Amino acid sequence: MYLHWVARNRWYEPFKHRPVCVETWKALREIFPDAIACVLMPNHLHVVCPALGQEAQKQNLSYLLGSVSKSLKLGRSSWESVPDPEDLPSQEKLLRQIRYVHLNPCRKKLCADPLAWEWSTHLDWLGYILNPWVNEKSIMKVMRRYDPHWFHRYVSSDPSVQVQGTKLRSPIPIMEYPSENLENIKSAALLSTRSQMESLYVSSEARDFSLLLARKLGWKNCTQLGLAHQISPRTVRNIFQNKKEGEVQTGLKILGDERILGLLPKNGIRSV
Numbered sequence: 007m008y009l010h011w012v013a014r015n016r017w018y019e020p021f022k023h024r025p026v027c028v029e030t031w032k033a034l035r036e037i038f039p040d041a042i043a044c045v046l047m048p049n050h051l052h053v054v055c056p057a058l059g060q061e062a063q064k065q066n067l068s069y070l071l072g073s074v075s076k077s078l079k080l081g082r083s084s085w086e087s088v089p090d091p092e093d094l095p096s097q098e099k100l101l102r103q104i105r106y107v108h109l110n111p112c113r114k115k116l117c118a119d120p121l122a123w124e125w126s127t128h129l130d131w132l133g134y135i136l137n138p139w140v141n142e143k144s145i146m147k148v149m150r151r152y153d154p155h156w157f158h159r160y161v162s163s164d165p166s167v168q169v170q171g172t173k174l175r176s177p178i179p180i181m182e183y184p185s186e187n188l189e190n191i192k193s194a195a196l197l198s199t200r201s202q203m204e205s206l207y208v209s210s211e212a213r214d215f216s217l218l219l220a221r222k223l224g225w226k227n228c229t230q231l232g233l234a235h236q237i238s239p240r241t242v243r244n245i246f247q248n249k250k251e252g253e254v255q256t257g258l259k260i261l262g263d264e265r266i267l268g269l270l271p272k273n274g275i276r277s278v
Contacts, residue, residue, distance in 0.1 A: 009091035019048035046125035112166040177258035219257040
């Protein structure tokens with residue numbers, strides 16, 4: 007059986023701040039490692055997960071909300087008491103709740119497509135995240151098949167989006183010569199790894215992913231890449247020599263879909 011958790015702030019919108027979302031998302035992954043759906047809304051969150059360790063989950067979620075309030079100086083009492091979760095006893099009800107969670111931003115008119123909301127596991131389900139919280143194995147337990155195109159149509163076929171649903175875009179192709187600007191590549195790396203902007207300029211998964219994705223897209227000049235990431239050309243060469251190229255498909259998919267790539271400028275990440 008699965009459970010649907012909700013936590014709501016009475017007065018404030020703590021999840022309008024991307025740095026808070028980054029840290030909250032990491033903490034939620036630790037509290038609910040087997041979650042199948044999650045969304046952060048400006049003033050509340052939803053998590054759908056297996057019914058395991060319910061009391062510990064409730065206690066840890068309450069502690070996390072207190073930490074969020076402390077970081078923003080909101081006062082712990084701004085959060086409503088975490089209610090007991092809703093039981094989801096059947097697969098049919100589970101699928102409806104996953105769809106409800108992923109559609110929440112659209113139905114609240116915060117975005118026009120479930121793909122256009124960064125803090126949703128809809129992106130994990132569709133393969134846009136490098137280290138997804140909800141992976142293919144988890145999805146197979148629920149769906150018994152893995153079909154991102156069908157799932158996105160199922161979720162997006164709603165009056166808040168389009169009645170007939172929206173389509174997934176194709177990834178951009180790998181290129182021999184530079185064809186995509188480095189700012190877009192860096193944005194794709196931040197989105198794919200759900201990282202803070204400053205992580206592009208320190209040793210991190212986001213920085214390495216950005217460099218490897220840039221190389222796949224024709225950027226071979228280590229001096230240019232070093233300047234863009236505030237490191238020396240020698241460090242760039244060392245990363246290329248020591249890091250496996252890995253899976254850059256998530257970055258190519260983000261670069262091919264303006265609904266996702268447009269998230270960072272809209273959210274003002276470059277000023278964070």
